[in-house]
Amino acid sequence: MVDIKIEKIIRSNRKTIALQITENSTLIVKAPINVDEKTIWDVIQKHRKWIDKRKKEIEARDLKVLPKEFVSGEGFLYLGRYYKLHIVENQDVPLKFENGFYLSRSALPEAKNVFIDWYKKAAYEKILERVNWWAQKRDFKYNKVNITNAQRRWGSCSAKGNLNFSWRLIMAPLSVIDYVIVHELVHLEEKNHGKAFWTKVKMLMPDYKKHEEWLKKNGYLLNI
Numbered sequence: 390m391v392d393i394k395i396e397k398i399i400r401s402n403r404k405t406i407a408l409q410i411t412e413n414s415t416l417i418v419k420a421p422i423n424v425d426e427k428t429i430w431d432v433i434q435k436h437r438k439w440i441d442k443r444k445k446e447i448e449a450r451d452l453k454v455l456p457k458e459f460v461s462g463e464g465f466l467y468l469g470r471y472y473k474l475h476i477v478e479n480q481d482v483p484l485k486f487e488n489g490f491y492l493s494r495s496a497l498p499e500a501k502n503v504f505i506d507w508y509k510k511a512a513y514e515k516i517l518e519r520v521n522w523w524a525q526k527r528d529f530k531y532n533k534v535n536i537t538n539a540q541r542r543w544g545s546c547s548a549k550g551n552l553n554f555s556w557r558l559i560m561a562p563l564s565v566i567d568y569v570i571v572h573e574l575v576h577l578e579e580k581n582h583g584k585a586f587w588t589k590v591k592m593l594m595p596d597y598k599k600h601e602e603w604l605k606k607n608g609y610l611l612n613i
Contacts, residue, residue, distance in 0.1 A: 393433060393440060400424075403581065406432045410443040411541065447609075457613050459500040465490050466610065467511070469562030486511075504613055505556070512536050512559035519563075519570050520552060527593060529574045540612070543604065544569040546576035557611040561604070568600035 396415035400422045406429060407419040418429055433440065457463060464471035467486065474490045476497070483496035483503045496503045513536045520534055532550035539545075539555040546552055552573050558566055571593050579586035590597050 393437075395433075398426075398429065408433065408436055408440065410440065410447065414444045414447045416440065457501065457504075459492065459497060465504070465613065466560035468515075468559065469565070501613060508559050508613075509536050509556040512554065512556040515559060515563075516554050516566065516570065519567055520574070523567070523570055523574055523593070527574070529577055531574065531577060541608075543608070544573040546573045550577060555611075560611040561607075565600045565603050568594060568597050569604075571597065 393416060396411065396417050398418045398420055400420055403419060403421055406421070406424060409417040409419065411417060416433070418433070420429055457465075459474065459476075461474060461476045463474045465474055466472075467490075472486070472489045474492060476494055477491050478494055480491060480493040483493050483499075484507045485491040486507070490504075492500060492503065513534070516536070517534050520531065523529070524531060530550065531552050532547075533552070535551055535553045536556050537553050539553075540557070542555065543558050544552065544554045552570075554569065554573070558569060571590055575586055575589045575593070579589060594600070
């Protein structure tokens with residue numbers, strides 16, 4: 390059996406204990422405020438086989454996210470597809486997308502930051518468009534959309550009605566982006582992940598579970 394080490398315990402007003410295996414193969418526990426550590430460890434032991442399975446799956450990945458080299462022919466994700474990078478001369482902008490990424494040679498020293506800036510702009514435009522589409526469909530009222538640098542939290546909804554999304558989400562398929570958007574829009578009405586929350590998510594997106602699963606399996610790829 391794989392040794393289990395808790396990275397952190399997050400306590401809140403939730404009613405149940407939830408276990409999460411991170412992309413670094415560590416365990417995060419989400420627990421009610423008053424639950425003691427013995428109860429938490431009892432739950433961990435009960436789910437030992439699942440924990441071992443998830444940790445081994447993550448550790449066995451042969452597609453670990455390697456640092457990008459920013460060379461011609463290298464693949465970069467956008468809306469669920471890999472597109473080739475082309476290094477070009479005399480381009481009027483640092484990075485351009487036309488069924489492929491075209492990076493100006495002069496921008497190579499700052500290539501990673503140039504890509505991140507491009508992804509952030511693309512994420513804001515596409516996510517705002519999709520948020521408005523879904524909001525009109527169900528008459529959701531939100532305040533504003535923010536793009537964040539979050540590495541593990543794809544989306545969140547604040548008490549003020551602000552919707553926050555990681556720029557990395559723009560690398561995922563559009564259907565997966567839509568799932569995260571629906572998830573956060575429903576949080577405007579249902580603050581926790583209770584039965585009412587998931588019922589509303591399913592009404593809007595009957596196949597949401599496959600998109601949720603896609604993120605669990607492939608979320609580690611959404612990075613540069």
